[in-house]
Amino acid sequence: MSKISxxxxGYVGCVSIGCLASNGHQVTGVDLNQTKVDFINMGKSTIVEQGIDRLISEQHGRKNISATTQAIQAVIDTDVSFICVGTPSSNNGHLNLQSIYNVADEIGKGIREKDGFHVVVIRSTVIPGTNAKVTGIVEASSGKKNHAGFAVVSNPEFLREGSAVNDYYHPPYTLIGSDDNQAIAIMKDVYEGIDAPIIITEIEIAELLKYVNNAFHALKIAFANEIGNICCKLGINGHKLMDIFCADKKLNISPCYLKPGFSYGGSCLPKDLKAIKTIAHDFYLECPVIENIEKSNELQKRIVYEKIL
Ligand SMILES: NC(=O)c1ccc[n+]([C@@H]2O[C@H](COP(=O)([O-])OP(=O)(O)OC[C@H]3O[C@@H](n4cnc5c(N)ncnc54)[C@H](O)[C@@H]3O)[C@@H](O)[C@H]2O)c1
Incomplete structure (x- = not known):
């Protein structure tokens, strides 16, 4: 059993508090928002989500969860701190990581007051380099050294709103970005109750992976919609077509063609891509994803040539 703050x-924090508690851990929630803290202390969820009300109520009843606005005390009382604060886009499109940095500073102040090793887990979605920045902030405010008094681990969340509790218990894998063996061992204990492989990787890979996942999910949706629009124009049932497309687990829904490297070529891919673009053009149908594949491929040729020369 771990003691976790x-x-x-919010969404990720509320699901985490309920699910980690039900996996046998003692969990303390921390938020600036007194209303959310009061909700947890009354055994109520702070979000609307299937299965979460019962989970929070049950774990509160078993005295496995509580909440506070007192960040430093929460760190002193626990061994692992999960950062689940928001990372909204700023006006210029960059990520606003201020809440992450504020929490890192508070956690550092707590670590300064305690003796044991502390694991700081970045659960929020953050850009590569954030772990290093958080490590610097914690070092400064705790007065302790990375790998000695604490370590910062990147552990992105893959839940979807609407099925968040189920996604928590059944992730494709648990991803831990860390270069600290003590922190890795502690994280393995935290996730002992989850029946999914644990992948340990470099910090920057763990940080970027969530963005890669979501970019790919968005690409799949946009591609399927463009195919559906072409099908509509041709009077073809797009759902039936995509069912058959998805039934090919060898080349379509598979790791095939998903390794970075050189551009595509040969006779079929360029010719058939031109053909499907022309079908869309003949219907005055815009298909920006499909139309720009060739452009991306030409760009890749240039990038690779420049690397070789
Ligand atoms: N919502 C999702 O489905 C989802 C899924 C996966 C990952 N994520 C990522 O997880 C992160 C959190 O998302 P969310 O939707 O749970 O955010 P949210 O906005 O619902 O909740 C964030 C909470 O953090 C609190 N907070 C802000 N500053 C704080 C501080 N200094 N100390 C304590 N609490 C503080 C806020 O009061 C708020 O309750 C984001 O990076 C998001 O991109 C979200």
């Missing part, structure tokens, strides 16, 4: 009682 969860910073941020």
């Amino acid at each position: 969860i910073f941020g009682l």
